[in-house]
Amino acid sequence: MRQRIHREGHRMLIVTALILLVINIIIFVCSTMTWLAVVVLLASVLALMFLSYFFRNPQRIIEVDDPDFLIAPADGRVVVIEPVMEDEYFHDKRLQVSIFMSPFNVHINWYPIEGKVLHSSHQKGRHKGAWLPKSSTENERSLVVIELPSGKQIAVRQIAGAMARRIVTYAKPGTESKRNQQLGFIKFGSRVDMYLPLDTDIFVELGDPVSGNETIIGKIQS
Numbered sequence: 001m002r003q004r005i006h007r008e009g010h011r012m013l014i015v016t017a018l019i020l021l022v023i024n025i026i027i028f029v030c031s032t033m034t035w036l037a038v039v040v041l042l043a044s045v046l047a048l049m050f051l052s053y054f055f056r057n058p059q060r061i062i063e064v065d066d067p068d069f070l071i072a073p074a075d076g077r078v079v080v081i082e083p084v085m086e087d088e089y090f091h092d093k094r095l096q097v098s099i100f101m102s103p104f105n106v107h108i109n110w111y112p113i114e115g116k117v118l119h120s121s122h123q124k125g126r127h128k129g130a131w132l133p134k135s136s137t138e139n140e141r142s143l144v145v146i147e148l149p150s151g152k153q154i155a156v157r158q159i160a161g162a163m164a165r166r167i168v169t170y171a172k173p174g175t176e177s178k179r180n181q182q183l184g185f186i187k188f189g190s191r192v193d194m195y196l197p198l199d200t201d202i203f204v205e206l207g208d209p210v211s212g213n214e215t216i217i218g219k220i221q222s
């Protein structure tokens with residue numbers, strides 16, 4: 001599986017590398033403590049290695065023979081499977097499935113199913129821990145609504161966490177959502193909620209680890 005650095009990380013990696021380079025040069029030239037220069041150099045290398053790892057961009061391709069299969073939109077662990085009232089867009093009861101992403105997960109978000117993007121919006125908010133239930137409605141977030149060929153609709157909500165400070169959403173109203181295409185990216189720890197029809201068949205359980213654009217979450221009933 002070929003792996004690259006995601007475009008969202010290019011600028012941060014370059015800026016961080018330049019800052020660390022300047023710091024290391026200053027310490028090397030001005031400090032008489034060799035051990036300090038070695039420690040700073042090692043810390044700089046580790047910092048760049050972590051950023052490169054965080055912004056990895058695995059090229060995942062999935063092929064399924066059923067268009068109603070729902071694919072995990074993100075890496076992480078399933079933390080919620082329950083019926084809830086969705087009051088931001090649908091204003092009715094939906095089945096919520098939530099995936100918590102740690103800083104060590106891939107932070108790309110993929111389209112979970114094919115259809116047409118009806119709605120895409122961003123709301124500012126707080127930055128509570130993404131594992132908390134209120135993060136879905138109080139944290140900074142983006143909402144993408146997709147209409148399936150059957151006419152049913154689902155929503156994908158990207159939620160910023162305690163560390164996350166930027167949500168990137170590529171989905172635009174009127175465009176097609178297609179398998180193997182990226183919906184967006186969330187930087188540094190976050191969560192993704194899906195709001196599904198109540199009769200959706202769910203194939204995962206609470207606590208299950210999932211891989212974005214690889215794990216089949218469930219099936220929408222046509």
